[in-house]
Amino acid sequence: MSTSAVPTDAAAQPARPARRALLPQNPRARNLTLNALPVLGLVAVWWFVTAFVLVQPRLYPTPLAVAGELVRILSGDGPLGSTYVHAAATFSRLLVAWSGAFVIGTVLGVIGGRNRWFFDFCANPVWIAMAVPSVVWVYIFLVLFGIDNLVPITALLVLLTAPVFLGTAEGVRAVSPDMIEMCDSYKIGPIRRLFHFYLPSIAPYLVANARVSFALGIRIVIIAEVIGLPNGVGLLVGYWSDSLYMAPLVAWGIILMLVGVAVDHLVFVPLQRRIRQETVG
Amino acid sequence: MTASMRLKEYSAQLASLVLIILGWEIAAQTMNTNALPPASTVFATLGGLVADGDAFGPLFSTLLRTVLGFALGFLLGTAYGIFAATFKTFDELTKWLIQIAIFTPTLILIFLFLVAIGRTNFTVIILIALVVMPMIGTYIRDALKDFDPDLEGMAVSYKVPLHQRVTGMYLPFLIPPMLAAGRIGFTLSWKVAFLAEIFGFPNGLGWQVRQTYQIYNVAGLLAWLCLFIITLIAIEQLMRFVERRVVTW
Amino acid sequence: MTVKVSLRDLHLAFPGRDGAGDKVIYENLNLDIDEGSFTVLLGPSGCGKSTLLNITNGLLKPTSASGIIVDGNDLRDQPEMSRKMAYVFQGARLLRWKTLAQNAEFGLAGLNVQPKEKWQGLMEKYFSAVGLKDYMNHYPHQVSGGMQQRASIVRAWVNEPEILLMDEPFSHLDEITAATMRRILIDLWRQDETRRTIIFVTHDIAEAAQMASDIVMLTPAPSSICYRRKVDMPWPRAMESDEVIDLEKELRRAFSEKAGIRF
Numbered sequence: 062m063s064t065s066a067v068p069t070d071a072a073a074q075p076a077r078p079a080r081r082a083l084l085p086q087n088p089r090a091r092n093l094t095l096n097a098l099p100v101l102g103l104v105a106v107w108w109f110v111t112a113f114v115l116v117q118p119r120l121y122p123t124p125l126a127v128a129g130e131l132v133r134i135l136s137g138d139g140p141l142g143s144t145y146v147h148a149a150a151t152f153s154r155l156l157v158a159w160s161g162a163f164v165i166g167t168v169l170g171v172i173g174g175r176n177r178w179f180f181d182f183c184a185n186p187v188w189i190a191m192a193v194p195s196v197v198w199v200y201i202f203l204v205l206f207g208i209d210n211l212v213p214i215t216a217l218l219v220l221l222t223a224p225v226f227l228g229t230a231e232g233v234r235a236v237s238p239d240m241i242e243m244c245d246s247y248k249i250g251p252i253r254r255l256f257h258f259y260l261p262s263i264a265p266y267l268v269a270n271a272r273v274s275f276a277l278g279i280r281i282v283i284i285a286e287v288i289g290l291p292n293g294v295g296l297l298v299g300y301w302s303d304s305l306y307m308a309p310l311v312a313w314g315i316i317l318m319l320v321g322v323a324v325d326h327l328v329f330v331p332l333q334r335r336i337r338q339e340t341v342g
Numbered sequence: 343m344t345a346s347m348r349l350k351e352y353s354a355q356l357a358s359l360v361l362i363i364l365g366w367e368i369a370a371q372t373m374n375t376n377a378l379p380p381a382s383t384v385f386a387t388l389g390g391l392v393a394d395g396d397a398f399g400p401l402f403s404t405l406l407r408t409v410l411g412f413a414l415g416f417l418l419g420t421a422y423g424i425f426a427a428t429f430k431t432f433d434e435l436t437k438w439l440i441q442i443a444i445f446t447p448t449l450i451l452i453f454l455f456l457v458a459i460g461r462t463n464f465t466v467i468i469l470i471a472l473v474v475m476p477m478i479g480t481y482i483r484d485a486l487k488d489f490d491p492d493l494e495g496m497a498v499s500y501k502v503p504l505h506q507r508v509t510g511m512y513l514p515f516l517i518p519p520m521l522a523a524g525r526i527g528f529t530l531s532w533k534v535a536f537l538a539e540i541f542g543f544p545n546g547l548g549w550q551v552r553q554t555y556q557i558y559n560v561a562g563l564l565a566w567l568c569l570f571i572i573t574l575i576a577i578e579q580l581m582r583f584v585e586r587r588v589v590t591w
Numbered sequence: 592m593t594v595k596v597s598l599r600d601l602h603l604a605f606p607g608r609d610g611a612g613d614k615v616i617y618e619n620l621n622l623d624i625d626e627g628s629f630t631v632l633l634g635p636s637g638c639g640k641s642t643l644l645n646i647t648n649g650l651l652k653p654t655s656a657s658g659i660i661v662d663g664n665d666l667r668d669q670p671e672m673s674r675k676m677a678y679v680f681q682g683a684r685l686l687r688w689k690t691l692a693q694n695a696e697f698g699l700a701g702l703n704v705q706p707k708e709k710w711q712g713l714m715e716k717y718f719s720a721v722g723l724k725d726y727m728n729h730y731p732h733q734v735s736g737g738m739q740q741r742a743s744i745v746r747a748w749v750n751e752p753e754i755l756l757m758d759e760p761f762s763h764l765d766e767i768t769a770a771t772m773r774r775i776l777i778d779l780w781r782q783d784e785t786r787r788t789i790i791f792v793t794h795d796i797a798e799a800a801q802m803a804s805d806i807v808m809l810t811p812a813p814s815s816i817c818y819r820r821k822v823d824m825p826w827p828r829a830m831e832s833d834e835v836i837d838l839e840k841e842l843r844r845a846f847s848e849k850a851g852i853r854f
């Protein structure tokens with residue numbers, strides 16, 4: 062064994078000097094460069110097109126104009142009052158509906174995962190809730206209940222409950238029958254069974270559900286606000302779209318996209334990784 | 343699955359639909375407001391739309407855009423998935439772009455495209471493709487990453503020719519996720535088309551819904567909506583049928 | 592001696608897959624288990640030993656039976672009867688997000704053992720007995736498979752149930768640990784003045800000969816009781832003692848004569 066000594070990093074490095082000139086050596090830095098390059102390229106193309114080909118700042122804003130709008134939005138300046146007030150309205154709606162949907166969907170999903178009849182019974186309504194676009198739900202709730210803060214929240218609740226239900230039911234069905242038998246044998250009551258057995262068993266599914274429904278919710282809440290509400294980010298988006306002014310629209314798109322990515326990568330991905338480690342460990 | 347189990351499943355599925363429609367009918371009859379027309383009225387309106395042939399124009403123009411946009415997004419997405427699973431560098435290069443595409447709110451894309459590119463069929467098709475592609479692409483990429491490397495090793499060691507490896511190993515592995523992604527993707531396409539119509543594309547089902555809403559014709563709105571749902575159910579059943587036929591192993 | 596558990600005219604068939612005929616497990620099986628006995632159910636793999644424990648515990652409904660009697664009451668009319676039992680499964684079946692002690696507590700809470708203040712003492716007693724006192728606060732994945740199995744035995748035993756159902760509890764352990772565990776189990780059982788009834792499933796003839804006060808032998812499915820005897824030998828029984836070896840020989844002979852199994 063002593064002759065075929067494991068090559069050290071230092072020995073391995075000079076092996077590919079050609080790469081070194083182009084990309085960073087450290088794999089993490091290299092990946093980051095690879096990730097970012099096309100995005101930067103895209104911005105460059107955007108800048109080139111809007112600055113030289115389609116010169117019409119209102120319809121085709123330059124990256125600089127959008128950056129300006131971003132700064133304005135972040136400083137709280139907007140056409141219909143402080144942007145932060147609108148953002149707060151949107152996120153409180155989102156949080157209320159999302160957490161409500163998560164709880165309801167999870168409880169129903171556990172029942173649906175155990176009881177085939179209940180699952181079949183819910184299958185069609187759940188499928189309809191998911192297949193019918195969120196706008197339509199907003200319309201339906203609007204004609205039924207009139208304009209009210211409850212309308213978008215209810216619509217959101219209906220829409221977000223459905224995927225949580227399906228995901229949870231799938232998770233519960235994957236729970237080992239042996240373990241369920243163990244709970245039966247030790248006469249574990251419904252409450253303890255839910256909190257100490259089912260929920261921990263399906264923890265990976267719970268995080269996946271939370272993740273999917275949050276990403277969905279952030280889109281839907283905007284749609285609901287465009288149609289039927291006196292405040293919120295959706296209202297601003299609708300306002301800018303109606304006045305054919307694209308720079309703030311793009312800016313809001315970027316903000317919402319970044320919030321979505323940030324929540325995903327800072328909350329859900331680490332959570333999912335931790336749970337996966339615990340499951341394997 | 344035995345026949346009695348299937349019967350039980352169908353009866354449970356039907357029970358909820360019957361319950362919804364019954365509840366709707368009773369609520370409408372007792373409340374007796376304009377806001378909630380009875381189910382019977384809505385279905386009569388729907389029947390009228392179908393009988394007069396008024397339903398088909400909007401239905402087919404929406405369907406056409408959906409199918410074209412979906413086809414484009416599906417092709418691009420599948421190609422992306424295969425490339426990203428095969429070439430690590432390509433995967434890294436597109437990672438952020440795909441993230442951006444996934445997390446940008448659809449509505450803002452719709453507003454942007456309708457204004458910047460114009461209200462054409464082409465715009466809607468591109469929009470659908472753009473929304474569907476990352477979803478299908480990541481789905482197929484992740485499915486392919488599960489491809490058993492042992493199987494690959496075996497094929498190489500037994501000197502299996504490439505075309506045989508493709509038809510015998512890759513395709514059977516690829517088709518189930520493609521079908522699953524296709525089903526989810528089509529529903530998504532259908533929704534994006536509808537959303538684009540509601541927010542300004544001047545024809546199709548979504549446009550009809552918006553029109554009826556604006557003149558507060560609730561029966562009309564619900565009738566168009568039922569048409570939308572029924573079409574979706576029909577297509578879904580068709581795709582499930584195909585899936586069962588194709589995936590026999 | 593009073594009968595603790597009695598299964599009368601037991602019939603069980605599982606529906607066959609893909610149109611095949613039903614798989615009959617028991618046809619008219621009758622079994623009485625004496626109070627305070629250490630009854631060993633001995634039978635080949637797949638003959639329905641685990642299934643029999645599941646029926647006794649009320650986890651599985653037989654196709655038909657004229658009685659599943661526990662302490663004179665039919666389990667099907669009074670499901671509460673199954674609270675008198677604790678079950679050690681063939682696998683450890685621990686919750687991986689709970690420590691060994693919390694797993695034991697899970698069972699105590701489910702079977703509602705009173706008073707609660709006793710729990711800590713009970714757990715310490717039985718975890719010490721199986722040599723796991725220092726591992727009570729470990730998670731299952733932090734201890735070996737054998738330790739997990741021992742923890743699952745504690746989970747059953749802490750309830751101090753009147754009836755202990757044990758399904759091949761030592762078959763996954765190495766022979767040395769298994770021998771120790773057998774001795775500990777017998778000691779614990781003999782220490783209690785009111786002897787618990789133990790129904791112990793195994794396919795290991797030597798294990799049966801070493802532990803049983805009562806041996807029930809099952810044939811392959813559709814299974815019936817082909818042989819039964821009491822064992823009047825004091826414990827601890829040395830494995831290599833003549834009596835134990837004679838008993839093993841007899842059991843082997845019974846297996847080949849009555850159940851048609853050759854060695």
Ligand SMILES: Nc1ncnc2c1ncn2[C@@H]1O[C@H](COP(=O)(O)OP(=O)(O)OP(=O)(O)O)[C@@H](O)[C@H]1O
Binds near residue numbers: 639642
């Ligand atoms: N849910 C079920 N559906 C169909 N058949 C079953 C089911 N459970 C058990 N069986 C069958 O019943 C028979 C008895 O199973 P059981 O688990 O009781 O065997 P066992 O005697 O405990 O065997 P082992 O010693 O291997 O644990 C087996 O042939 C098994 O295939």
Ligand SMILES: [Mg+2]
Binds near residue numbers: 640
């Ligand atoms: Mg068994």
